[in-house]
Amino acid sequence: MKPAGFEYHDPRTLSEVTALLGRLGEDARVLAGGQSLVPLMNFRLARPAHLVDLNRVAELDFLSVEGGELRIGAMTRQRVLERSEVVVSGWPLLREVTGFIGHVQIRNRGTVGGSLAHAFPSAELPVAMVTLDAAFVLQGEGGERVVAAEDFVLGTMTTVLEPGELLREVRVPAPAAGSGASFREVSRRYGDFALAGVAALVTLDRDGVVTAARLTLTGPAPTRARAAEAAVLGERPSEALFREAARRAVAGIEQDSDMHATAEYRVRACEALARRALADAAERAAASRAVG
Amino acid sequence: MNKRTITLRVNGAEHTGETEPRRLLSDFIRDDLGLTGTHVGCEHGVCGACTVLVNGDPVRSCLMFAVQADGAEIDTVEGLAPDADTLHPLQEKFHERHGLQCGFCTPGILLTARALLRENPDPSDTEIREWLSGNLCRCTGYVNIVTAIREAAKEVSRR
Ligand SMILES: Cc1cc2nc3c(=O)[nH]c(=O)nc-3n(C[C@H](O)[C@H](O)[C@H](O)COP(=O)(O)OP(=O)(O)OC[C@H]3O[C@@H](n4cnc5c(N)ncnc54)[C@H](O)[C@@H]3O)c2cc1C
Ligand code: FES
Ligand code: FES
Numbered sequence: 400m401k402p403a404g405f406e407y408h409d410p411r412t413l414s415e416v417t418a419l420l421g422r423l424g425e426d427a428r429v430l431a432g433g434q435s436l437v438p439l440m441n442f443r444l445a446r447p448a449h450l451v452d453l454n455r456v457a458e459l460d461f462l463s464v465e466g467g468e469l470r471i472g473a474m475t476r477q478r479v480l481e482r483s484e485v486v487v488s489g490w491p492l493l494r495e496v497t498g499f500i501g502h503v504q505i506r507n508r509g510t511v512g513g514s515l516a517h518a519f520p521s522a523e524l525p526v527a528m529v530t531l532d533a534a535f536v537l538q539g540e541g542g543e544r545v546v547a548a549e550d551f552v553l554g555t556m557t558t559v560l561e562p563g564e565l566l567r568e569v570r571v572p573a574p575a576a577g578s579g580a581s582f583r584e585v586s587r588r589y590g591d592f593a594l595a596g597v598a599a600l601v602t603l604d605r606d607g608v609v610t611a612a613r614l615t616l617t618g619p620a621p622t623r624a625r626a627a628e629a630a631v632l633g634e635r636p637s638e639a640l641f642r643e644a645a646r647r648a649v650a651g652i653e654q655d656s657d658m659h660a661t662a663e664y665r666v667r668a669c670e671a672l673a674r675r676a677l678a679d680a681a682e683r684a685a686a687s688r689a690v691g
Numbered sequence: 692m693n694k695r696t697i698t699l700r701v702n703g704a705e706h707t708g709e710t711e712p713r714r715l716l717s718d719f720i721r722d723d724l725g726l727t728g729t730h731v732g733c734e735h736g737v738c739g740a741c742t743v744l745v746n747g748d749p750v751r752s753c754l755m756f757a758v759q760a761d762g763a764e765i766d767t768v769e770g771l772a773p774d775a776d777t778l779h780p781l782q783e784k785f786h787e788r789h790g791l792q793c794g795f796c797t798p799g800i801l802l803t804a805r806a807l808l809r810e811n812p813d814p815s816d817t818e819i820r821e822w823l824s825g826n827l828c829r830c831t832g833y834v835n836i837v838t839a840i841r842e843a844a845k846e847v848s849r850r
Contacts (some may be wrong), residue, residue: 400734400735401713401715401718401734402713402715403713404711404712404713405712405713406693406712407693407695407712407756407758409758409759433754433755433756433759434736434751434754437715437736437753437754437755437756438735438736438754441715441734441735441753442735450712452759454759478748501736501825502739502822502824502825502826503749503803503806503821503822503825504739504742504749504750504751504803504825505736505751505825507748507749507750508750508751508754508755588824589821589824590824590825
């Protein structure tokens with residue numbers, strides 16, 4: 400249970416990082432919080448020849464609001480996100496999902512960028528980012544490109560990141576006035592990976608009619624439930640409405656079976672969670688209208 | 692693989708050592724510094740036995756490389772007691788309340804609890820349990836651990 404040898408690099412600036420990644424190509428892995436990569440290395444499931452440690456790159460560790468948009472540096476610790484007042488008041492969904500990531504010791508090291516780039520099927524943050532319509536800024540030696548959260552994950556632990564590229568920053572737009580969000584998951588024990596998880600964002604107008612909705616399920620990749628979103632648009636929240644939307648959310652979706660749960664179980668769990676998350680989000684949206 | 696020289700403060704004392712980059716912080720603490728109070732259970736982040744404080748925050752020492760701790764302040768269980776004759780209130784309460792049996796999980800739990808009490812001097816039982824979710828104990832059933840931490844919180848605030 401010891402990692403194999405590797406060449407260690409600890410650059411201080413982003414341009415040093417991209418130069419290293421450009422030069423080393425597929426032989427290099429970046430090291431963020433290490434909460435997923437180091438276990439893989441300890442098991443020798445990962446044996447990178449070069450490790451480029453991002454922990455001393457101060458440029459990647461920031462949390463700010465610009466033009467109403469939340470900007471999160473890739474090296475922001477999950478625990479910092481969870482405890483940030485700006486996040487709690489403006490993007491409570493991020494606070495809510497982060498509390499589900501492992502345990503306090505994991506979140507003290509684990510980073511926002513690491514969780515998103517790792518793209519583990521049952522990870523919470525990727526689902527929240529798709530729901531909030533976040534944009535990811537990817538940086539390589541030649542420049543940057545911006546990818547929607549929804550288009551970032553291709554499948555189980557596979558993303559659009561190219562060799563030589565890193566995830567630099569996440570930009571999360573502020574939810575519209577009258578919005579409420581919710582995340583629900585089923586896991587074996589508190590802090591375990593989700594067997595199934597669902598995030599919902601619902602916006603209501605002054606008359607209590609749904610004007611926007613986003614619903615995302617965990618799966619091999621975060622899956623937007625467009626049919627369910629369409630089903631609630633223009634309607635008033637009700638139990639029957641959300642029951643029907645949840646049914647549509649899981650129609651035809653793909654889930655994996657493993658030793659923890661069968662695919663059938665995950666589909667059923669997603670359906671129940673979708674119903675609850677939508678109802679919860681709508682209730683919070685109504686409450687925000689009542690206050691605002 | 693090139694060795695690196697690192698300098699870190701452990702329980703207030705400065706240590707300099709040479710290490711291969713692949714050396715885990717847990718192994719550096721145990722084998723290079725001889726501080727075997729930090730236990731190693733699973734080596735993949737699940738059990739919490741290896742928990743130490745890095746710059747005040749509880750983290751898994753089996754998921755960090757020692758080179759990454761260059762320049763850091765580390766606290767291990769050996770630094771918890773103020774001196775050789777006095778126990779930390781957490782240690783006292785674990786002793787009184789039977790918060791341990793085999794003791795394998797105890798160092799990680801004590802350090803996690805210490806960080807909790809620094810952040811929140813008066814935690815509820817639910818908060819204590821949330822913080823303990825990352826530390827597996829196969830002996831006690833946790834009830835006495837929670838009691839010990841709750842009572843230690845009172846003791847720390849009183850002092
Ligand atoms: C006991 C335990 C329980 C856990 N429970 C959960 C859980 O419930 N939910 C959950 O979501 N996660 C959980 N995790 C994983 C944890 O959230 C990790 O922090 C996260 O998956 C990876 O983030 P990291 O910063 O640690 O990245 P690392 O482990 O350092 O890296 C992970 C991967 O992403 C790549 N990478 C990292 N940063 C970047 C970047 N900026 N650009 C490009 N590539 C990058 C690395 O090269 C590596 O391949 C758990 C971990 C443990 C040990
Ligand atoms: S030995 Fe580090 S968490 Fe188990
Ligand atoms: S006292 Fe034995 S594992 Fe906790």
